[in-house]
Amino acid sequence: MREFELIGKAKELFRVERDDVIVGIDDDCALVDVGTRLALTTDCLHEKTDFPKGIKPEEIGHLALAINLSDLASCGAKPLFFLYTITLSDYWIEYFERILKGMKNLADKYGVAVVGGDTDFGDELHISGFAIGKAERFVGRDGAKVGDxxxxxxxxxxxxxxxxxxxxxxxxxxxxxxxxxxxxxxxxxxxxxxxxxxxxxxxxxxxxxxxxxxxxxxxxxxxxxxxxxxxxxxxxxxxxxxxxxxxxxxxxxxxxxxxxxxxxxxxxxxxxxxxxxxxxxxxxxxxxxxxxxxxxxx
Amino acid sequence: MREFELIGKAKELFRVERDDVIVGIDDDCALVDVGTRLALTTDCLHEKTDFPKGIKPEEIGHLALAINLSDLASCGAKPLFFLYTITLSDYWIEYFERILKGMKNLADKYGVAVVGGDTDFGDELHISGFAIGKAERFVGRDGAKVGDxxxxxxxxxxxxxxxxxxxxxxxxxxxxxxxxxxxxxxxxxxxxxxxxxxxxxxxxxxxxxxxxxxxxxxxxxxxxxxxxxxxxxxxxxxxxxxxxxxxxxxxxxxxxxxxxxxxxxxxxxxxxxxxxxxxxxxxxxxxxxxxxxxxxxx
The missing domain is CATH 3.90.650.10 (PurM-like C-terminal domain)
Known part of the structure; x- marks a missing residue:
């Protein structure tokens, strides 16, 4: 699958050896150490490939946050903060607030503060999300043991x-x-x-x-x-x-x-x-x- | 300007009162406290509105990181980590590595670790970036004093x-x-x-x-x-x-x-x-x- 080939190239290029980078670009989340251990993740959605017909604006906002919270969850991180970028096509401009409200409802449910956003305009609705969580015990993909x-x-x-x-x-x-x-x-x-x-x-x-x-x-x-x-x-x-x-x-x-x-x-x-x-x-x-x-x- | 109206609505909706959110969605960067004070920012670019004709793939990667580092700089934050999402149109797939190399060159120059990426495919090249920096003394837009x-x-x-x-x-x-x-x-x-x-x-x-x-x-x-x-x-x-x-x-x-x-x-x-x-x-x-x-x- 083409996506995984490209991801492999990115992993190769961005491999780092730094004390403050415990897990780099190689898992659901990165794990960094800034005194506290934080899990960082990002995921994007766009209209033609990710939004089923009939989806409501609130559900789009929900989904954009949900996929990022899912990444944090999969590493065992407690979500803290979220930022998004949104590109609105003409059709979606009037639904902007409803999209954000869906995001906010889910954010409130899990105690996530939405602390940043970038809004612009284009031909297709596109949302990228970026979530930060606290990882007491980070669980990656690489620790499976025989007998588990x-x-x-x-x-x-x-x-x-x-x-x-x-x-x-x-x-x-x-x-x-x-x-x-x-x-x-x-x-x-x-x-x-x-x-x-x-x-x-x-x-x-x-x-x-x-x-x-x-x-x-x-x-x-x-x-x-x-x-x-x-x-x-x-x-x-x-x-x-x-x-x-x-x-x-x-x-x-x-x-x-x-x-x-x-x-x-x-x-x-x-x-x-x-x-x-x-x-x-x-x-x-x-x-x-x-x-x-x-x-x-x- | 339409963009600023929508940003105003987002600010309204995502206003938070939390001890760990010092500056919310209202400035170039958010400022959060996780033991250390971190500046968080996000910015996106897409082909039709942001990339001048003749731009090289390396310059696209450079630009995607540069605009986020600029936001961190404008708050006086030292950049640490960067994550991106990239949506590739068919034309740009073969330039993927060159785009990332431009990003990496700039990241290396300022000691930024690129720790996350999400890659997918669509009709238009679209890159969102998320940057995290350390803010010893956060400078916002709101502190100007008469006589400055x-x-x-x-x-x-x-x-x-x-x-x-x-x-x-x-x-x-x-x-x-x-x-x-x-x-x-x-x-x-x-x-x-x-x-x-x-x-x-x-x-x-x-x-x-x-x-x-x-x-x-x-x-x-x-x-x-x-x-x-x-x-x-x-x-x-x-x-x-x-x-x-x-x-x-x-x-x-x-x-x-x-x-x-x-x-x-x-x-x-x-x-x-x-x-x-x-x-x-x-x-x-x-x-x-x-x-x-x-x-x-x-």
Missing amino acids: KICVTGLLGKAQLSLEQLMNGFSRYEIAYPDSLFKPEPRVEEGLRIAKHANSMTDISDSLAISLHQIAKRSGVGIKIYEEKIPLDHLTKFVDYEKALELFLYSGGDYELVFTSKKSEYIEIGEVIEDEGVWIVRRDGRVKEVEFRGYAHL | KICVTGLLGKAQLSLEQLMNGFSRYEIAYPDSLFKPEPRVEEGLRIAKHANSMTDISDSLAISLHQIAKRSGVGIKIYEEKIPLDHLTKFVDYEKALELFLYSGGDYELVFTSKKSEYIEIGEVIEDEGVWIVRRDGRVKEVEFRGYAHL
Whole structure:
């Protein structure tokens, strides 16, 4: 995937050796030391690729903050401050305040102060967010240990299922999980709780498959998950079994957390193994590779 | 100006009362206290409004960082960390590394660690930057005192003059001040130096006029500048006198700093007065109002 190639080049270029940079450009968040340890992250959204049809202005503001809070949560950082840049196209100018109100509602919920913004105008609505959190115990992608359980904080595939329903002509009031698609909840409290014991963690923005590959590769371990442990009832109500499994493994947008720990919490789906790669044990016992792919964009 | 109306609404909405937020969304940078006092800022650029024709990829990366370092400098903060989001259109994908190299060269010059990035794809090249600095003595726009001198760190109008020449068919090798337009230098060291004594400061991104109005309004004072003190030789070589004065007062993009202080340093052009408003004393003694306007975008 082209995105990951480019990210690799950026990591190469911006590698630093500094006492105050503990984790650089290589994880969900950077970790810096300014006397206190701070987690820093940034993420952007733009209209054509990230906003499903029918999204409300408040949900756009919510989403712009939520994806950044999700990154902080995935490192076990408590969110403190947020800044944004917004480029408004003509259509969105009148919705500017409503976008910001959605952002503020979510900020208030988690005690985040929005302390900076840059506003300009262009052809497409574009929002970048930048969040700062305090990391008592920073959990990266690179600490998974052989024998750890693999757990996820919630059900996966709901956002993509809903998106596909929307693209097939359903309205936002008819799709299965509108909140997963339009207003995903960042797992802030879960992240803080999990950080006390997890060895590695990341959020699932692109897909579970990609997140597992990232943990496995960065930790120098392998991962095995079990089909029989994967909850799919929330999807098989709407699609057939194979499609449901596909959605669970390879779709993004739910912003749940996946982590590895000696302690099993939330939904346990597998374990960390010594042999490299990411594998799924099918119900019939066959072991198949989990591919490095996902789709989170429209 | 529409931009300032919207910014006003954002300031209203995101006003906070928190011990750890010393300056909120209301200045060039926010100032937060996490044990250490940090200045936070964000600024974005996109192709159609911010990149002059013929700009090199390295200069785009330079510019994205420079405008954020300029904000930090204008508060007297020492830059530490930088994060970016970049949306690449098809045309720019092959220049991705060159864009980042321009960013890195400037980062290295001022000891800035680039610790985060988000890369995606869209119809227009778009870069948002977020910078974090350490503020020993934070200088905002609101501290100007009656009797302060008004000073600027360098000659103004060069970027806009060069832009107009470019739009009139000159090549980048023929325009008067290519570096002012394509590769402006953020006044990082000047900002740190000035912060030791200045009562107020801001950078000149939109125009000197707008910056002076912001300082006057936020400080509850007036400002008087003197035409005879304004250096225009660098412009009158290329345009007539009135046009030169117009460029000096009302054009942006040079990223010089303007500050008020009991101490005169760099180029002194006027003083802080009690009566509200921003005024220019013309050579013939007439006093005219400096309008609230500027142009920094293409």
